[in-house]
Amino acid sequence: MKVPLYILGFLMRFGPQHGYLLQQHIEREASDFASIRTSNLYYHLERLKKNGYVNSTVERGGKRPDRQVFEITESGREYFLELLQKAATDTFRGEYLFDASLFFFEYSDKQRLRKELDRKVEKCRSTLEHIKNHQKEVLSHIPEAFAKVAGAVFNHHIYHYEAELKWLEETLSSLEG
Numbered sequence: 001m002k003v004p005l006y007i008l009g010f011l012m013r014f015g016p017q018h019g020y021l022l023q024q025h026i027e028r029e030a031s032d033f034a035s036i037r038t039s040n041l042y043y044h045l046e047r048l049k050k051n052g053y054v055n056s057t058v059e060r061g062g063k064r065p066d067r068q069v070f071e072i073t074e075s076g077r078e079y080f081l082e083l084l085q086k087a088a089t090d091t092f093r094g095e096y097l098f099d100a101s102l103f104f105f106e107y108s109d110k111q112r113l114r115k116e117l118d119r120k121v122e123k124c125r126s127t128l129e130h131i132k133n134h135q136k137e138v139l140s141h142i143p144e145a146f147a148k149v150a151g152a153v154f155n156h157h158i159y160h161y162e163a164e165l166k167w168l169e170e171t172l173s174s175l176e177g
Contacts, residue, residue: 001083003044006034008053008072008080016071018059019045029138029150032131033157045070053079102171114175121168128161 010025011017017025019042026036045068048054053076056068072080098120101108135154139147 001086002034003036003040004048004053005080005083005087006030006036007041007044007048007070008076008083011054011070011072012077012080016069018067018069020067022070029142032134033153048076051079052076110175114172117168117172117175121165121172124161124165124168128158128165131157131161 006026007022010022014025019038022045023036023038023041026034026041045054045056049056049070052073054070054072056070058066059069060066101113101116105113131154135151135158138154139151142150
């Protein structure tokens, strides 16, 4: 559901686009909260096309290879709104496989686990810094009408990473005691 939602959303926002430009928009504006591989993008574009949610035309241009330009259809707009509604009802379910390593701590290699926690702390800090910087960059070039809600999306992820960092630091501290 995630990939078609973002594809259709970006086609709604920016109009007809070829796959590479669509991938650039996703990477530039949504990569912190929507990991979409290029191969996945093209797979879903073809499925959306097959189902009548997007149309494509071939754009020919001089010396560069032909490319497909995708455009959302009316049924694609309706489908996008359905996906958007489903996304709005999504419920967070906090399942973290790493918790099992703590739950069964007595069987773990303690030194290795502490090193992994240290690594997670550093990764969390760098990701948090990246998202904050990316938020400033994205908010500086998107239309003002979207800036507030885009800021809320970034803040949602920032708050989660801040909570994760706090938890990691507390957990490390408790293991040292």
